[in-house]
Amino acid sequence: MIECKQVTKLYEKKEAVHDLNIAIATGSIFGLLGSNGAGKTTFLKMLAGILEQDAGDIQIDQQPVFENTQLKNRCVFIPDTPYFLSNYTILQMAHFYSRMYSDWNEARFTQLQEVFQLPIHSKIHRLSKGMQRQVAFWLALSTMPDVLILDEPFDGLDPVMRQNVRQLLIQDVAEREMTIVISSHNLREIEDLADHVAILHQGRIILEKELDDLKADVHKVQFAFKDKIPTGLYRGLHILHKEKRGSVVICIIKGNEEGITDHFHLYQPDIFDMLPLTLEEIFIYEMGDVGYAIQNVLD
Ligand SMILES: Nc1ncnc2c1ncn2[C@@H]1O[C@H](COP(=O)(O)OP(=O)(O)OP(=O)(O)O)[C@@H](O)[C@H]1O
Numbered sequence: 001m002i003e004c005k006q007v008t009k010l011y012e013k014k015e016a017v018h019d020l021n022i023a024i025a026t027g028s029i030f031g032l033l034g035s036n037g038a039g040k041t042t043f044l045k046m047l048a049g050i051l052e053q054d055a056g057d058i059q060i061d062q063q064p065v066f067e068n069t070q071l072k073n074r075c076v077f078i079p080d081t082p083y084f085l086s087n088y089t090i091l092q093m094a095h096f097y098s099r100m101y102s103d104w105n106e107a108r109f110t111q112l113q114e115v116f117q118l119p120i121h122s123k124i125h126r127l128s129k130g131m132q133r134q135v136a137f138w139l140a141l142s143t144m145p146d147v148l149i150l151d152e153p154f155d156g157l158d159p160v161m162r163q164n165v166r167q168l169l170i171q172d173v174a175e176r177e178m179t180i181v182i183s184s185h186n187l188r189e190i191e192d193l194a195d196h197v198a199i200l201h202q203g204r205i206i207l208e209k210e211l212d213d214l215k216a217d218v219h220k221v222q223f224a225f226k227d228k229i230p231t232g233l234y235r236g237l238h239i240l241h242k243e244k245r246g247s248v249v250i251c252i253i254k255g256n257e258e259g260i261t262d263h264f265h266l267y268q269p270d271i272f273d274m275l276p277l278t279l280e281e282i283f284i285y286e287m288g289d290v291g292y293a294i295q296n297v298l299d
Pocket residue numbers: 011012015016034035036037038039040041042043185
């Protein structure tokens with residue numbers, strides 16, 4: 001379990017992260033979304049125990065994270081620009097990791113070569129940016145971490161490799177209850193991966209939700225009446241958005257699907273459909289005023 005309570009970080013006098021409260025269950029995938037400068041990297045570095053918060057507490061399994069060598073053995077951070085020892089080959093770097101991490105799994109390292117297919121005797125700094133990111137994943141997953149902290153992890157990976165890496169991540173979460181904290185600029189990149197999402201804006205969390213709850217709670221309805229819309233139709237509905245397209249009305253409604261359907265059927269509309277709603281639409285309608293802040297992370 002990861003617990004962050006009232007975490008604040010300042011650079012000189014400027015607050016990069018303000019009063020953050022986050023709880024992340026073991027074995028879950030937590031997506032941290034935010035536009036440039038929102039504070040994602042600062043938060044992830046604090047979570048990885050590299051940067052110390054100015055106020056508040058960050059604990060993993062009830063232990064403070066800052067410079068905690070015991071925890072560092074179980075948590076791996078892949079920064080937005082992965083770092084390797086200069087001039088090292090993949091194999092030399094793997095040996096280095098095997099001495100650093102007590103749960104290093106040589107068999108897994110060998111097995112993952114089938115996925116990454118990179119020459120282990122190549123010097124890492126001569127590999128492309130995307131290949132270097134693959135090496136970072138290869139090494140990280142071979143340490144069998146309990147917590148994997150990923151800063152913009154898919155940048156530079158081609159679509160096939162993105163999919164391979166996603167599969168590996170999901171597999172480790174399912175099989176070993178690994179916890180993943182992953183940052184991204186883009187909701188679409190993590191919406192099928194994360195089970196919980198938080199949006200960070202100017203150092204503050206402006207929305208935090210379980211994705212399944214979010215999807216179950218907001219619905220898009222399309223309906224039409226031959227005659228005029230019956231009085232009282234909208235009464236008792238929590239309507240987030242309404243638009244008319246000719247005689248058809250489309251509404252975004254908060255609430256339980258069955259309740260909404262039953263409500264409409266009472267008025268016997270001539271057309272009634274529940275339409276699929278993308279996560280992007282849910283975010284925009286749910287957020288109302290602060291919707292502008294999330295537009296960036298949806299594009
Ligand atoms: N070392 C530093 N010294 C001073 N200010 C910093 C430093 N690192 C980050 N900041 C500031 O802190 C704020 C948050 O930066 P951070 O890198 O955490 O954002 P981010 O969400 O990761 O952004 P991006 O998506 O662009 O990587 C920004 O205003 C940034 O200018």
